[in-house]
Amino acid sequence: MVSRRTLTFFALSSLFFGGTFVAAKAGLAYFPPLLFVAFRFDVAAVVMLAYVGWTSSRAELLPRTRGDVGGILATGVLAIGLTNALLFVGQEYVSSAVGSIVYSLNPIMTPVFAAFLLSDERLSARGAAGMGLGLLGVGLVVSPNPTNLLGGAVGKGILLAGAAAAALGAVLIRRADSDLSSTVRVAWGLPFAAALCHLFAWAAGESAAAITWTTEAALALGYVSIFAGVLAYIAYFGLIDTAGAIRANLIFYIVPVVSTLGGWALLGETIDALTVVGFLTIFAGFAVLGSESIDVGSLLSSVRTNTSLADDDSTVREEPRGHRSD
Known part of the structure; x- marks a missing residue:
């Protein structure tokens, strides 16, 4: 059964990541894309390192095993740094709808990497059907223009x-089996992500002189750094530890739903009937996936066993009070 902790991580990571696209689009009007990502991780790294330094002991902070180092590198280089660098650059070439469709292939890629790299995570036929329903639901929610979906090969590539980097990073984190907490791994990983994105920005010729500092720019940077950065990553990487890489990456089916609802609530965007059908289809996909955690046969067997035991216990209850049988 799904624990309350897992559900909380799932809800928070979906919510905070869902607002990333709006803030990213707003910020790209003021920042070059790679510098935007680099500054995002600069801010997030300072906040996270200060937080874990204040709340964790020295023993909890220091990586001690090869798994600890592998988990940190998979987090910072792949799951955070390379993923977001490619995501922010790719958004310049395609619409948000097409971007949502392409990036929602992340949960489909994760089982492929897991099949080769993990021994304890496999996707069953029922799980594959649930993922297929989820992907179909995402397509209905964002309802991209077929012309746009077929064009823009550079952006979609x-x-x-980026989706592949995120999926591979999540699987490698699970494979590393680090003894560090997910929060400490994120704190160590963010400086690697920031350094990687600064290197990409330098190689691409981006300059800080191209940044236009306004209130809107500061707010966009603040959101992607703190809410879609620190808080979202604490929830997301904690989810990988508790639920596994395959189920954790299902949040990327929910992110377009959160973005759509946010646009409706905050920006006055409309939600048509097809979008509602998409929501219901995603829910159906999660219902199929969730049913895998419930063994109906075992439940029925348990009920029959408990009923039989209750009948057998009736003789015990007939004993006089104060007398205990051997």
Whole structure:
């Protein structure tokens, strides 16, 4: 059964990541894309390192095993740094709807990597059916223009590489089996992500002189750094530890739903009947996936066993009070 902790991590990571696209689009009007990502991780790294330094002991902070180092590198280089660099650059070439469709291939890629790299995570036929329903639901929610979906090969290729980096990073984190907490791994990983994105920005010729500092720019940077950065990553990487890489990456089916509802609530965007059908289809996909955690046969067997035991216990209850049988 799904624990309350897992549900909380799932809800928070979906919510905070869902607002990333709006803030990213707003910020890209003021920042070059790679510098935007680099500054995002600069801010997040300072906040996270200060937080874990204040709340954790020295023993809890220091990586001691090869698994600890592998988990930190998979977190910072792949799951955070490379993923977001490709995502922000790719968004310049395609619409948000097309970007959502391409990036929602992340949960489909994760079982592929897991099949080769993990021995304890496999996708069953029922799980594959649930994922297929979820992906169909995402397509209905964002309802992209077929012309746009078929064009823009460069942007879609960049986004697809970002989705692959996120999926591979999640699987490698699970494979590393680090003894560090997910929060400490994120704190160590963020400086690697920031350094990688600064290197990409330098290689691409981006300059800080191109940044336009306004209140809107500061708010966008603040959101992607703190809410879609620190808080979202604490929830997301904690989810990987508790639920596994395959189920954790299902949040990327919920992110377009959160973005759509946010646009409706905050920006006055409309939600049509097809979007509602998409929501219901995603829910159906999660219902199929969730049913895998419930063994109906075992439950029925348990009920029959408990009923039989209750009948057998009736003789015990007939004993006189104060007398205990051997």
